[in-house]
Amino acid sequence: MRRIVLGTLTTLAVMLSLLSPPAHAAADPHITSARISLAASTGWVKPGGQVTLSGLLEGYDQTTSAWIPLPGKEIEFYVSTDASARPATTTDANGRYRLVTTVRETMTFTAHWAADSSVGYGATSTEVGVTVPTRVKISFHEFQYSPYGKLTVAGYFEAYPENISTLQLEYSPNGRDRWKLVKKFRPADNYSFRTTANWASSGYWRIHTKANRDHLEGFSPVRKAWRWRTEISKISVSPGKVRKNRYVTVRGTLIRWFSTKRHGAYKGQKVAILFRFKGKKTWYLAGWAKTNSKGRFSKKVRAYGDGYFAAEFTGGSGTFASGSPNIRYVNTYKAGLLPFTRQAGPTAPIWTVS
Structure with missing residues (x-):
């Protein structure tokens, strides 16, 4: 009889062990909300350069009142330009993520994690921007070199943003190297320029804009201004x-x-x-x-x-x-003029000598 009771107790103990978790096992955290950060390795890059996007995805555990990392979650990136596919990556065991992407134009990025069965609400980061300098196109519509060595140049330029403040007029004796700054000048407006310079040597000319945060270095076509002595x-x-x-x-x-x-x-x-x-x-x-x-x-x-x-x-x-x-x-x-004769004098226009 005693053996039957002991066997029954042993069977019940095994069944209880299967139904109840071990005493050392922690219960799954209860995540009520999530948050995600985003940072870019640089805010400026040349066209075709690479930027590293990184951040941390965390969920709020109401049982411990603490933010904890969320591993293995897919992070999707929204970009400000039209893209056929959104870049994506996955958080690591510490809830961190990293993505290296190529940037060809100025744009902004936002990291987003869509909600899943463990959390009722997803998370979206703040926006980060990356500036890519744009190309400047410069052309001439007037180019004259007078016999007295006065150079007159005028033309148009295309730049975005429209904030070109200084243009440079440069001279080279051969059109290939040894470019010399002759004059710095301001454009007439956001689209056109006109300037003059006195230069007594034949050679080659161009308009040059230096690189800045918004624009790449720009050059006009090289023009020849040639006169013989x-x-x-x-x-x-x-x-x-x-x-x-x-x-x-x-x-x-x-x-x-x-x-x-x-x-x-x-x-x-x-x-x-x-x-x-x-x-x-x-x-x-x-x-x-x-x-x-x-x-x-x-x-x-x-x-x-x-x-x-x-x-x-x-x-x-x-x-x-x-x-x-x-x-x-x-x-x-004096020539002893008769009383009725008018004295002659120069009647031609004034001739200006340079």
Whole structure:
């Protein structure tokens, strides 16, 4: 009888052990809510650069009143740009996650965990942004290089954001290297620019914008501004003394460079003969001369009074302007005019000499 009772008790003990958990086993936590953090390894990257997104997913355990990590949960990332698929990753044993992604344009990221059977509510992180500098497109619609070495450039640029504040005008003698900053200037508005510079050497030009947080370094196409040097010889004026309003002859020679090593006569070109009264600063156009096959010119012009003569070539389609290296003085004396004769004087427009 005793054996039967002991066997029955043993059977009951085994059944109870199967129905009840061991004394050392903890019950599953009861998670009532979740939270997720998000951080980016950098807030700025060049196009095509990589950014590491990382964070921690936690759930609130109401039994212990503490936040505990949630392992093995899928984290999905919402991005501000249109994407065919959302990147995703999974939390590790400590509830942490990490994702390396390639960024090609400025965008924002948000990490999200959707609720599952253990938690009634999911979690969404705060938004983090990554700035990717944009390309700047620069073009010319005007590019002129005057015979007096004045460069005029104007054009358009496209930039987003529209906050380009400074442009640089740069010069290179060969168009490949040795670029020299000639001028910094502000654009006319968010889309266009215009500026000038005085530069007496032929070469190549471009507009340059430096890189900043919002934009990549930008360059316009390289443009060639090329003119060949010209030179007027010392002029002669004869006679050196003449009656007022009588004629004198101004002579000289015009040459040009055809290459960096070769120069010769510049034929068929107009040369301005200039006159300035003694004691005055204004030059007047006295007449035009034309060079012959040897580059020589000769012109009879009126001597309106005591003063100086000079010659100037105003430049050709591919050549610089030049002036005579000297001026010649002519002394005049009165000519005993009749009472009804009006004294002559220069009537041509003022000629500005650069």
